[in-house]
Amino acid sequence: MSADPTNAEIFENLRIELRSGCVVLATLAELRQEHYGYTLRKVLADSGIEIEENTLYPMLRRLEKQGLLLSEWREEDKRKKRFYRLSPLGKTLLAALFDEWDALQAALSRVRKGR
Amino acid sequence: MSADPTNAEIFENLRIELRSGCVVLATLAELRQEHYGYTLRKVLADSGIEIEENTLYPMLRRLEKQGLLLSEWREEDKRKKRFYRLSPLGKTLLAALFDEWDALQAALSRVRKGR
Numbered sequence: 001m002s003a004d005p006t007n008a009e010i011f012e013n014l015r016i017e018l019r020s021g022c023v024v025l026a027t028l029a030e031l032r033q034e035h036y037g038y039t040l041r042k043v044l045a046d047s048g049i050e051i052e053e054n055t056l057y058p059m060l061r062r063l064e065k066q067g068l069l070l071s072e073w074r075e076e077d078k079r080k081k082r083f084y085r086l087s088p089l090g091k092t093l094l095a096a097l098f099d100e101w102d103a104l105q106a107a108l109s110r111v112r113k114g115r
Numbered sequence: 116m117s118a119d120p121t122n123a124e125i126f127e128n129l130r131i132e133l134r135s136g137c138v139v140l141a142t143l144a145e146l147r148q149e150h151y152g153y154t155l156r157k158v159l160a161d162s163g164i165e166i167e168e169n170t171l172y173p174m175l176r177r178l179e180k181q182g183l184l185l186s187e188w189r190e191e192d193k194r195k196k197r198f199y200r201l202s203p204l205g206k207t208l209l210a211a212l213f214d215e216w217d218a219l220q221a222a223l224s225r226v227r228k229g230r
Contacts, residue, residue, distance in 0.1 A: 005181070007182070007204060007208070010181045010182070010183070010208070011208050011211060011212075014136070014139060014208065014212055015211075015212065015215050017135055017136040017139060018136030018137070018139070018140060018212060018215055018216060018219065019136070019215070019219060020132055020135075020136065021129070021132040021133030021134065021135065021136060021137075022133070022219045022222075022223055024129060024132060024133070025133060025223060026222065026223055026226045029223070029226045029227050030226050032229070033229075044226065047222050047225040047226045048218060048219075048221060048222030048225065049219075049222045049223075049226065066120070066125045067122070067125070068125070089122060093122075093125070093126050093129065096126060096130075097126075097129055097130065097133060098227065100130050100133055100134070101133060101223070103163060104133065104134060104137045104163075104164075105220065106163060107137075107141065107162050107163030107164045108137055108140060108141055108144070108164070108216070110162040110163065111141045111144045111145050111159065111162045111164065112144050112213065114147070114148075
C-alpha cells in the first residue's frame with residue numbers, strides 16, 4: 001500500500017491552489033456591498049464561486065483582522081447577524097489585486113496560445 | 116513595536132496567493148514543448164510570468180515527482196542540462212486545470228461587474 005497521492009488528489013490540490021487566490025479576490029469584490037455570511041456565500045455561489053462555510057468564515061475573520069474588511073453585529077429578522085463590508089484599505093488593495101489579476105490573465109493567455 | 120504585518124506585507128501575501136496557482140498552470144502549459152530550466156524561466160518571463168529560480172526548480176521537481184512532467188539529462192553546448200516536458204498525465208490535468216481557470220475567470224468577471 002502506497003502513501004503516494006492519487007492522480008485525483010494531485011489534481012484536486014492543483015485546483016485548490018488555482019482557486020484560493022481567486023476566492024479571496026471574489027470575496028473582497030463582493031463585499032464592496034455589505035453582506036452577512038449567508039447572503040455572501042449565496043451570491044458568490046450564484047456567480048460560480050462555491051465556498052464551504054468552514055473556509056469562508058475563517059477567511060472573513062482573517063481579512064477583517066488584516067484591516068481589509070469592517071464588520072458590525074446588527075439585528076435583522078429578529079436575529080443578530082454579523083455584516084461585513086470592504087474597508088477603505090480593502091478597496092485600495094482590491095484595485096491593486098485586480099490589476100495583478102489582469103496581468104496574470106494576459107500572461108497566461110499568451111502562454112496558453114504558445115504566443 | 117508590533118509584529119503585525121504591514122499593509123505592504125498583507126498585499127504581497129495576497130498577491131502571492133493569487134499568483135501561485137497561475138504560475139503552476141503557466142509552467143505546465145509552457146512545457147507542452149520541451150525546455151530546460153533556463154529557457155523555461157526566460158520564455159515565461161517574456162510572457163509576463165516572472166519566477167524566481169528557487170521557486171521554479173523545486174516546483175519542477177515536485178511536478179515531476181507527481182508524474183505531471185518527464186525529464187531527461189542531455190548534453191547541449193558541451194553542458195549537461197535537464198530537459199523537462201509535460202507527461203501524458205500532465206496533458207490531461209492541464210486541460211482540466213484550464214477548464215477550471217476559464218470557469219474562475221468567468222465567475223470573477225461576474226462578481227467584479229456586480230452582475
